[in-house]
Amino acid sequence: MKKTTLLLMTLLSLGGFAQTKSTGEVNLSTNVKATLELNNTTTTAKLTLVGPNDRWFALQFGSFANGQxxxxxxxxxxxxxxxxxxxxxxxxxxxxxxxxxNWTLASNTNNSPSTGLRTIVFTRPFVTGDGNNDFTFNYADTSIDFAWARRSNAGFTINNHGGTRRFFFECFGGLPESF
Structure with missing residues (x-):
């Protein structure tokens, strides 16, 4: 009985040291959403983006002030x-x-979560070795900023998206597993 109790307590305490945190789903605008999950154990970032399936959409992450x-x-x-x-x-x-x-495809689902949308999931190491070209994810950070854009009409050629399609979000979370 003592061994079983000790084993159970050990397993439960290990679960308390979960090394993953997430922004949760951030609604950037109608039909554009982002979720960033950091896994400190594997030092891997997982990015889930939902956007229109007929045009490009983009996300910038980092630490910057509104308008930057x-x-x-x-x-x-x-x-x-x-x-x-x-x-x-x-x-x-x-x-x-x-x-x-340095991003690796995990999944790409068209017409998900609904018709006209695409959900893509990619992973990447926190540090890529690509110098200043890639943002370095730091698990200890308590916030991360998102800026996003999408094309104003159907198409995948990068073009001016207009000022109404560029926004800034500072993603915070109050729980230990969230930013």
Whole structure:
């Protein structure tokens, strides 16, 4: 009985040291959502994006003030109907420059969660070795900023998305498993 109780207590206490935290689903706008999950045990980031299935959509993450999204030299990703493109901002109004893609496809589901939407899930190491081109995820961070954009009409060629489709969110969480 003592061994069983000790084993049960040990297993329960190990569960208390879960090394994963998440932003939870962040509603960026109508039909655009993002979830970022960090796994400290595997030092892997998992990014889930939901967006329209007929146009590109993009997400920038990091630490920046409102209005500072799209600053030259910052990391972003965008969906081009084939893969998640890893890129570096060249400045507002400029086409981002692609860099080494360190994101690995986990799933790509069309018409999910509903018709007209696509849900994509990609993973990447916290540190990629790609120098200043990639954002370094730090599990100890208590917040992360998101800026996003999507094309205003159907198509996958990167173009000006207009000022009404670029927003800033500072993602916080009050629970230990959330940012």
């Amino acid at each position: 999204g799209m600053m030259a030299g910052t990391d972003l990703v965008y969906w081009n109907n084939v893969t998640l493109v890893d890129a570096v901002q060249q400045g507002e109004g400029e086409v981002p420059e692609t860099d080494t893609n």
